[in-house]
Amino acid sequence: MVDIELMLSALWKRLPMRARERWTRQHLEAYQARELRALRDYACAHSPFYREFHKGLYEAPLQNLPILTKSILMDHFDDLATDRAIHLGEVKAYIEDRRGDERFLGRYWVNSTSGTSGHPGLFVVNRDEWSMELATAIRAFESAGLKLNLARRTRIAQITSTNPSHLSMQGGRDMANWWMPTLLMAASEPLASMVERLNAWRPEMLWAYASIIHLLADEQIAGRLKIAPRTVLSASELLTQGIRRRAVAAWGDVVFDTYATTDCGGIGAECDQHRGMHLQEDVSIIEVVDRDNQPVEPGVFGDKLLVTVLGSRTLPLIRYELEDSVRLARSMCPCGRPFRLIDAVRGRVEESLSFPAAAGGVVTVHPIVFSNIMDTLPVSGWQVLQDADGLHVLLCGVSGALDEEKLARSVRDALKSQGVANPVVEIEWVPSIPQTTAGKTPLVRSDLNGIEFRGISDALSRPPEAPIAGGPHAN
Numbered sequence: 001m002v003d004i005e006l007m008l009s010a011l012w013k014r015l016p017m018r019a020r021e022r023w024t025r026q027h028l029e030a031y032q033a034r035e036l037r038a039l040r041d042y043a044c045a046h047s048p049f050y051r052e053f054h055k056g057l058y059e060a061p062l063q064n065l066p067i068l069t070k071s072i073l074m075d076h077f078d079d080l081a082t083d084r085a086i087h088l089g090e091v092k093a094y095i096e097d098r099r100g101d102e103r104f105l106g107r108y109w110v111n112s113t114s115g116t117s118g119h120p121g122l123f124v125v126n127r128d129e130w131s132m133e134l135a136t137a138i139r140a141f142e143s144a145g146l147k148l149n150l151a152r153r154t155r156i157a158q159i160t161s162t163n164p165s166h167l168s169m170q171g172g173r174d175m176a177n178w179w180m181p182t183l184l185m186a187a188s189e190p191l192a193s194m195v196e197r198l199n200a201w202r203p204e205m206l207w208a209y210a211s212i213i214h215l216l217a218d219e220q221i222a223g224r225l226k227i228a229p230r231t232v233l234s235a236s237e238l239l240t241q242g243i244r245r246r247a248v249a250a251w252g253d254v255v256f257d258t259y260a261t262t263d264c265g266g267i268g269a270e271c272d273q274h275r276g277m278h279l280q281e282d283v284s285i286i287e288v289v290d291r292d293n294q295p296v297e298p299g300v301f302g303d304k305l306l307v308t309v310l311g312s313r314t315l316p317l318i319r320y321e322l323e324d325s326v327r328l329a330r331s332m333c334p335c336g337r338p339f340r341l342i343d344a345v346r347g348r349v350e351e352s353l354s355f356p357a358a359a360g361g362v363v364t365v366h367p368i369v370f371s372n373i374m375d376t377l378p379v380s381g382w383q384v385l386q387d388a389d390g391l392h393v394l395l396c397g398v399s400g401a402l403d404e405e406k407l408a409r410s411v412r413d414a415l416k417s418q419g420v421a422n423p424v425v426e427i428e429w430v431p432s433i434p435q436t437t438a439g440k441t442p443l444v445r446s447d448l449n450g451i452e453f454r455g456i457s458d459a460l461s462r463p464p465e466a467p468i469a470g471g472p473h474a475n
């Protein structure tokens, strides 16, 4: 059932957000300071956890406040919440038994992250916070050139999870009533049928996992798919340069990446200048830091992000740690928005592969190390799979000459240059890249510890083992 009031509230919130896109940096920073003060005051007044956590730090700048990790949040859940009626046990029970549109305590949306990091997280938001998350999703669409309002309908094709209780399917269905007409397809649907339905549908916007965009771009180039979307939005998984190039070859300069997390909502959105993703800095204060939580200069990759969600009230998030490795651009975007740009993403630290290091200990290798090599190959799909035997490079759909021995050598050399001891690499051909139960085809996955790489721009995706309640902009 569509919640018109919620959608209107999200659209209403978009108006001041649009105005802030024309602010100066100075104006934005003054706004951030005011909103931050209000958040900190609220947290200390209503959350017993924050009263202790920030004790004696009332006047301290944000950079001196302690880091909130997901495990600290989960360990102090009841105390951290600002509503004394919220108890972790009941939130968990709600997630397990939830039926239909019923809200937790009649008024809260609950989102959960998967356990890939070893710490599944639960995030509770009220109606106001949730409509704000929807507004950040609308902003991501709008910066990608879609003009959304109640009078203008856009034909959307959304290709996401296979799980009917999955957030994306539910959120998509809700929005279908609003932005009619929307074609929803599961990522696990056979490619030929996907192509046929898309040809019949002629979507103005294609919204899909990066790996699906890759497959469909190849179909378009081969002449079997014949659509002309004005916008192609990568909603999940790492959008590599290779996939982007192929999508641009297929449809033109209409490819946009997005970055959102279940924990913190919408974080980044690409504008039509394609210089990277703008941080939504009027919604969150985002610090790019190294392992020791020290700020990292623009132009250098950080090890994680610390996110302060300015509008968070139910579970205030102040310097909340996200293990995403991103790089801030050295310059501002020519579009004039006052928001800084992320110009490169390496993927999640927690989702990288670990190897024994030549120098002893363990070395972590980011997914981008592989995509730099694999993106140049004449294949329609690839996946790097780590198991007890070493690395298996899975390839499918070859469309040109490929020297397997040379490829294995390049991967080994790249790993050695990262400090990996004696990497074992095998090339294997498969009919298609195996999908996860969520219908994704991650570029990198490990069978060693059950950890699977999930891309960074996880808007609208969620593994099926993590039941959810919520809308269209969380993973």
Ligand SMILES: [Zn+2]
Pocket (backbone or CB within 6 Å): 271, 272, 273, 278, 333, 334, 335, 336, 337
């Ligand atoms: Zn821009």
